[in-house]
Amino acid sequence: MLTTRRRFVKKMLALSGYALGLGFSKISLANWIADNFSRQTFSQSITQLFPNQELQKSDRISLKLPRTAENGSVVPITISSTIPDVDTIYILSEKNPVPLIAQFSIDPDLETYLGARFKMQETCDVIVVLKAKDQYYQTRQKVKVTLGGCGG
Amino acid sequence: MSTIKIRSKRFAAYTLVRTLIAHPMETGHNKNDATGELIPAHFIQTLTFKHNGKVLSQCQMGYGVSKNPFFSFKIKSAKAGDKVSISWQDNLAYSDTLEHIIP
Numbered sequence: 001m002l003t004t005r006r007r008f009v010k011k012m013l014a015l016s017g018y019a020l021g022l023g024f025s026k027i028s029l030a031n032w033i034a035d036n037f038s039r040q041t042f043s044q045s046i047t048q049l050f051p052n053q054e055l056q057k058s059d060r061i062s063l064k065l066p067r068t069a070e071n072g073s074v075v076p077i078t079i080s081s082t083i084p085d086v087d088t089i090y091i092l093s094e095k096n097p098v099p100l101i102a103q104f105s106i107d108p109d110l111e112t113y114l115g116a117r118f119k120m121q122e123t124c125d126v127i128v129v130l131k132a133k134d135q136y137y138q139t140r141q142k143v144k145v146t147l148g149g150c151g152g
Numbered sequence: 153m154s155t156i157k158i159r160s161k162r163f164a165a166y167t168l169v170r171t172l173i174a175h176p177m178e179t180g181h182n183k184n185d186a187t188g189e190l191i192p193a194h195f196i197q198t199l200t201f202k203h204n205g206k207v208l209s210q211c212q213m214g215y216g217v218s219k220n221p222f223f224s225f226k227i228k229s230a231k232a233g234d235k236v237s238i239s240w241q242d243n244l245a246y247s248d249t250l251e252h253i254i255p
Contacts, residue, residue, distance in 0.1 A: 032198055033212065036212070036214075037213075037215075073218060074218045075218075076222075078224075097181070098214045100214060101213065101214065101216035101217060102211055102212065102214070102216070102217055103211070103212050103213075104209050105211075109203065109206070109208055109229070110208050110209060110226065111166055111226035111227075111228055113224075113225065114223070115222070115223060115224030116217065117217070117218040117221065117222045118216050118217050118218055119216050119217070
C-alpha cells in the first residue's frame, strides 16, 4: 500500500476523532441530567423520562418494600426481576417533590437485582420501571408513610 | 478515612456486593434548627460500580436517596481476589473512590 504523509495525517485525524467520540460518549453516560431530577409532578416526570413510551405493567418484577414505613427518610427497597436483558432500572416515588429517586444502568454481568434506601414525602405508590430491549416494564406498590422523610 | 464501605459475599450463583456511603444527602429545602437558615443542597449525583475495571452499573440519583446511601448489587460471576470499586461524585464536586478485594 502506498503510504504518503498526507494519507498518514488523514488516518491520524480519523483515529483521534474516533477516540474523541469514545471519550465523549463515556462522559455523557456519567453526566447527571438535571431535568430528570427537577422539582416536578409525577406525570411531568414520566413524560420527561419516557417520552412517547408505553410502560407495560409486568408481574415479573418483584419488589421488597415495607407496607408501612415508620420513617419516610429511610425506606428500604429490593428489586429483582426475571425479565431478560434489563439494561436500566428507574425508581420513582409518586408524591415526592422530585419523583425520580435514582436510575441505574445494569450490565449483562449483573443480575437484575438492586437494593437501595430512599426517602418518601408521604403515603403514595412507589413505581419501578425496567428497560429491556427498548421496552419499558413497570410495577408499583403502595407504601404508607407515618412520618414524612423529605424534611429529615 | 474513606466515606465508602464495601462488603461482599460469594454465593454459589452470584456475589453480593453491598456498599454504604457516609454522605448527608441534603435536599436544600431543610432549615438549620438553630439559625433558621436553609441548609444548602448537598447530595451525590453519580455513582459508578466497577468489577475488575469494567463498569457494571452507572447510577444517577437525586436527593430522594436517603442520607448515608446504601446500595447492593449481585455480580453473576466473580472470584476470590477480584477487585470491585465504588466511586461517587456530588453536586459540590466532592468525590471519593474505594477499591475492595472480594474475599
